[in-house]
Amino acid sequence: MENNQKYYSMTAGAAYALLESYKNSSMVVPAATGSMSTSCPFLMIPVELRMKIYRLVLKASGFRLLVGNQSFSVYNEHTPIWDSHAQDALFMPPIAGFLALLSVNKQIHSEAMPEFYHENHFQFSDMGAMKRFLKNIGAERRKHVRNVSVYYDNLSAAAAGAKLLTESETLQKLTLMITATQDAADHFKVNSSRRKFATLTQVPGFSAMKRLRGVQELTFNPRLEHAVVDALLRPIITQPKSTRVVRKIKKTAKRKPESDHEISIAKKLKGD
Template sequence: MSITSAERRSKDAIKARIKKIVQKRQSRRRCKLSDEELVLLALANSSDQWLMTAQIGEFAMSNSFFQKQAAQFLFGRTSLHASPQGIGSLPSRIESYLRTYGIPVHSKVDDENNKVYSMTAGAAYALLEGSYKKRSKATEKKLTTCPLLEIPIEIRMKIYHLVLKVSGFRLLVGTQSLSVYDDKITTWESRSQDALKMPPLNNFLALLSVNKQVYNEAMPEFYHENHFQFRDMGSMKNFLHNIGSERRKHMRNVSVSYYNLSAAAAGARLLAESDTLQKLTLTISATKDPAGHFTVNSSRRRFSSLTQIPGFSSMKRLRGVQQLVFNPRLEHDVVDAFLRPIITAPKPSKLSRKKKSNKRKRKHSELMSNHEAGQPAVKVSKIG
């Protein structure tokens, strides 16, 4: 029976709709269709024609964006140039798939005793469209629901603490790989200790990749519960810069060796952004010579005052540090006397900070008004 032009146009329209579905499921790197859907696509592409297994494979392989997946499916991960006999398991897979889902594909044995398959274009379109919608809904549901978020927030926070806290260890930053040292061993003694083994960071930090809400809840837990130790000021600067301001402000426990002075100013400035720093451990040696100049860690540089040491002016902005620890084996008295009274002082209250901010704004406004009026700024002092 010949096919009329109307029927041909109808089938062409159905094929176009099938192609549209496939394009939605296709990515640049790999085909998102399942192996069975590739078979259906081949049958739909040759609707009302009888195809042998080899012809189905040839169709899949002829489409470049199917090539990798089709090769694995048809040739069992062997070479693309494998013998056609390598697709011997395909018929049984097709039969099993068709029986499981009740797909209206017809099969018969041709004149040469080969099993061939056929499917109408309409049936193929209906099946692919249904499969696509079903998968889209499942993906949407998977993306919008997270079983972890069904747990009360109090229990979730306990889970975050158990997963993300490297209990009893220091995370050593600034080496080729992140090492972990026993926290019971002091910072200055740990040089002779072997790093203790722990699971790779990306294993337990994967929790932060679940979704945005879990990240926002769990990220602060990782930074304020762990002890970060830096090899020198350069590694601290790089780390604090890379994690960004949002993460920096959650760090509570930091140890750093005050070497690499060229990066000290930038590193200390970033560290001062932490709102929650509670413990700071410095490995530093600072001495004062008879001429009144200061040296740091046997550096050749001489500083006329401690404020000229790179990073110290930024360190002075820290407040509310509960513990300031130094290596007792190194000369640190001058640094201790300089930093401790300032950075261990209580943080100013929010009201006090607001008053200071308002005062600065008023002063700036007055200066701008005088400038616009062409009048010099006048300093007013009280006469007692």
């Protein structure tokens, strides 16, 4: 302990072992009324240590979670998403087990749930898969998603999927598997879609993407023709969230009239 700060160190294996030791266990403690109640012993350890355990247990360290078919499989994090088609997905049976941690009680759920979505990298086969996942997990969980990779296919679901993605309050990394090409008539085509667009702003989902703010890392497949998409989205997505407008509005609303003319107008608005 240094400067009244406590530091805890634990490996993932130790975290699993600790949780296993608490499995199906309970502790009986006297209640304030003198009766007996059952309490979870895990909640009696310091919250800083609990948060460390949540991160170790709930993170698929070194892997991306491939979402689809109502299950999870994983890809090696060190293999770029654009090369993962050449790699067999690894099934991950234990994931259902460690997600059971979220069902212990309301307090553990509220503490641990954000960590699962914060810590993991979610990969989607197309915009439809991303839309289904983000819709199914609900608004409370959506805002904690932080790292996403997605193939920009299935344009019929792109607008809805992108809109749900913008509800994340913590999105930091976004990888788009996308290519945009122009034909002789200067119409754009995206990936394998047959649809043509006069401008890239007409591509489903792009108007929602432009509302994203605070993304620290925007990545495109370097092997695809994405320069035009990069030029359109990167300056908008990567800029920080702006609060300057809100402050200006509040300041203007509180400003007192300085001239006789302004005072006269203010009185008229008040009905004086």
